[in-house]
Amino acid sequence: MYKMKLHKYIIPLGICLAVVSCTPGIAPLAASKPVPESFDKSTDTINISTTPWRTYFKDQNLVNLIDTALKNNQELQITLQEIEIAKNDIRVKKGALLPKVGIGAGAGVEKVGRYTSQGAGDASTEIMPGKEMPDPLSDFKLAAYARWEVDIWKKLRNSKKVAVTRYLATVEGKNFVITNLIAEVADSYYELLALDSQLDIVRQNIALQSNALEIVKFQKEAARATELGVQKFQAEVMASKSMEFEILQNIKETENKINFLLGQYPQEIKRDKSNFMSLMPSVINSGIPSQLLANRPDIKQAELQLTAAKLDVKVARAEFYPSLDISAAIGLNAFKPSYLFTLPESLLYSLAGDLAAPLINRNAIKAEYSSANARQIQALYNYERTILNAYLEVSSQLSKINNLGKSYDLKSQQVATLNRSIAVAGDLFKSAKVDYFEVLMTQRDALESNLELIDTKKEQLNAIVHVYRELGGGWK
Template sequence: MQEQVERISLKNSLNGSLSAQFTSKNYLDDYSANLRMSWEVDIWGKAAMQKRDAKATYFAQKENLSALKTRIIVQVAQAYYDLLGLDEQLKIAQKNIELSDSTLNMMKLQYTAGSISSLALNQSEAQKKTAELLVPLAKANIAVQENALQILCGEYPNTVARAGNLNASEFAVEVPSGIPASLLSRRPDVKASEYAVMSAYAKTGLAKATMYPTLSLSPSIGVNSFQFDTWFNFPGSVTKSIAANLAQPIFRKKQLRTAYQVALLEQEKAAIQFKQSYITAVGEVNDAMSRLKYADERIVLATEKSVSLEKATSDAGLLYKSGMASYLEVIVAQNSSLQNELDVVAIKLEKLNAAINLYRALGGGAQ
């Protein structure tokens, strides 16, 4: 709303000259108040393109948030299974301490009887210490892993309650011969890249439309009177007008064309990133499937090896008691059994992590 009072000088205006003759004043009062509005006629569909751009940007950010949540879920799951793996390592170390202690007591008796030298006794004690060293290391790693898991869950460092153990956490995953493309399209990062392409296309169209002429309409309504007391007499003092404006950006032509070329490059960049994200998704799925497939084969072989090494350890102890094996053979058998048990735990963790990565690679996670 604009109120304007104009006093037109007699010397500079014909109206002022006539006013002096009819009203005995050397000026002419003109009271006016106007309300003006302006609309740009959307000839080239700018509003629709802006809407598509805003919508695509919103959904892209939403998918990025889902991708972040999915990564956190995967990290929590992997951290939990790593914690169960550390629990298994602690159990293996404690079991080997008992085995080494039994062997050491037997050797102490033989040393007292003069059947073996102090070298055998010392090496047996060293073997026991090797197993004992794993216990504080496993406990320290367990405490650190519990703290890390609590922090990932948004909690202060504390102990973590377990639900079962690593062996009970094993699950069978059927690896299909092919992965439908529809599953990969569920991945938040792939969907975010797709929305980025849609946004880039809308921005390109908007940059192109900016180079074209624009048509705007400016209607106005107000009141006007030469006398203040009749200013708001309706409808006599009402004034109405409408103006049309056609503008062509001549002086900004080079700038707008450059902006359009930049938008085209951004569009091509978004398309390449989308293609790359999809190829990356396919690669991650294949990697996870391969790790799952060969982890099962390794677990079978490692389990068979564990059975053989357990029997070898038992036989070495019996043969040593009967004098048919040396103490070195007993120690080597125990060391091999300990290392293989730790390897089995590591392979099981690899399988669980591969299953989690496959779940994430196929678009599983936060909704």
């Protein structure tokens, strides 16, 4: 007798073990490549990414613009709603761990044929002495129901962990948006200041060219110059005035770009237009590459996505295993409302457990499992690519800052030399020792070198912004 009872449990258990043993294995992941120990042979761990953006940027007008952007930018607001969506997904997965309990009430009526097994049986049944079962038969029910999937293989718990991990990934995504938003506002702000400086240079050049035009006109009247010289100077003035309007258009577009980032309609951007060339780049402390893993939101996001992908594989693997469902109900059931609360006759209850596992035609489960494996490998490559990209971005910006500093010093010397040559050329032209062509070329060279110097200054300031972003600064 005991052997018979034992066989009842051994057979289902053997089937379950057979199912589990047929489950495909998890694809092995390649080891991640180590991060280099330094960017430029320095092992100093001081890192500007820990500096709050309000402290890193010294210009109060820029600080105010960034503050407004962080409050109003639509892209950031969209990202915040993605966080809310991910948070609600956690609640969904958490609810799957708990029994599903509901309550219901129902009423109905049923008339069966008298010459049927059920009809004949009902006709011969007496519910009370001398009273047959009513025909047609009503049915009234009031009951509570419960259903619970027992999380034997941690499938539901791992699903909840996936939701939590993806929620944390969206938070890091929000931090990455903040970092990029701060950098974009700062970039556009410095571009605007550069355009203001270029506009001043062009207007100064227009005044200088207009003065030279008057001189050549005077010399023409004195028969010391020709109409060709007058036309050449006049054409140069017109070209500079055309450049002035181009810069004004660029200023308008850059202001609108900033307004878009700030989530506001077109308005003038408050700024100090007088001190752009005196702005000094900040001192850069890049720290060590391993700090990128903790400071860069995109790396942390990729790491969390990799963790979630690994958990997805476990969830997909658990689909091959048997699942245990427990269902229960308790309530009242009678064919007449007056009998509904007559206990214990109207009492109903049930308790059942189901153990089921996929045995044949598991192609859909295998496909989902293979896809989960592939997504896990994708997430690993994405994580490695994100780290590599972060390192290269920092390395490029550090090199750019160094080279731009040297370039700016040389261009400054070039501009100073050409500015002095303008005065010299003017004096020689007045005394007829050089012709108008040399004066025009000197003024043109000086204008181009001044505009290039402003561009170099802008690139310097942008590089300082970018290295701050690449190191992971701004979101803390």
